[in-house]
Amino acid sequence: MGKLDVSLLQYITKEDFRVLIAVEMGMKNHELVPGPLVAQLANLRSGGVFKKLRNELCQNRLAAYERGKHYDGYRLTNLGYDFLALKCLSVRGSVVGVGSQIGVGKESDIYVVKGQNDRMLCMKIHRLGRTSFRKLKEKRDFHHGREMSWIYLNRLSATKEFAYMKALHQRGFPVPEPIDANRHCVIMELVNGYQLQQVHDLKDPAQLYSDLMELIVQFANNGVIHSDFNEFNVMITDQDKPIIIDFPQMVSTNHMNAKMYFDRDVQCIITFFKRRYGYESELYPDFDKDVERIYDLDKEVAASGYSREVNAFDDMIGKQNKDDEDDEEEEEEDSD
Incomplete structure (x- = not known):
């Protein structure tokens, strides 16, 4: 465990964020987003977009260029997606500083962050796909015929967690106070325990x-x-x-x-x-x-x-869990 290095965040320009958001939008339906589509979604000149992608965003590991089976393209890295969420949370004033990592699991990373009035909070970054849902990459077309990315899955996971945490907290249940959420990040009360x-x-x-x-x-x-x-x-x-x-x-x-x-x-x-x-x-x-x-x-x-x-x-999770159970049953039958 360590610290999330956000020092680069202050040097990322508005155009850089537009390009990152364009890659994010493209990844809703593409595992790799073609360069021309990134330029179209960012509404910037192609030459400028390619320069930012190759010379700035990829070099700083906010995006990655890969060669696919059928075409080449770009994808967001974990760090790039983290930066998009942190940018929005900082603009809203929910997060003004990021501290050390205090927890890591198979599906999330946990950090201490500073909120308004120097209040210490907890930031949970959803990381589904690290070890769970192992077959999802091969079965991306199970939701209404659309191809799903890890980015979309993590955003849905964080959205669901924030919604239930908010409802439970309002009903007086002993859960952390929810503060804010954006993309795959949930900001909540730092529990002393x-x-x-x-x-x-x-x-x-x-x-x-x-x-x-x-x-x-x-x-x-x-x-x-x-x-x-x-x-x-x-x-x-x-x-x-x-x-x-x-x-x-x-x-x-x-x-x-x-x-x-x-x-x-x-x-x-x-x-x-x-x-x-x-x-x-x-x-x-x-x-x-x-x-x-x-x-x-x-x-x-x-x-x-x-x-x-x-x-x-x-x-998505229900379908994936069923597919995993079926695969495990097949493996057991083969071993017999």
């Missing part, structure tokens, strides 16, 4: 176990299921109070597999507490008996203006 998987001693394991099970039920009572409720996505404060993070996998209780996701969340907590703290309880929630919907938080998110992006992300 530790991941549950880092905590080896608890004052009262039974109380925390009960609190977490109650949260799973309260999520469901409000119409949503976390779907990834485990020791990596539960933060613990110094008072042993839980704060829940990471919401891209959240689903509605109306989902066809809602009970399976609910039971999986419950089992993750049961298994972890038994393994880590030696704590076992006969009490755990049942989806059919203990869930009673009292609020339609899932419908609230759908009506919030984020529904198109959230549904698109869910469609």
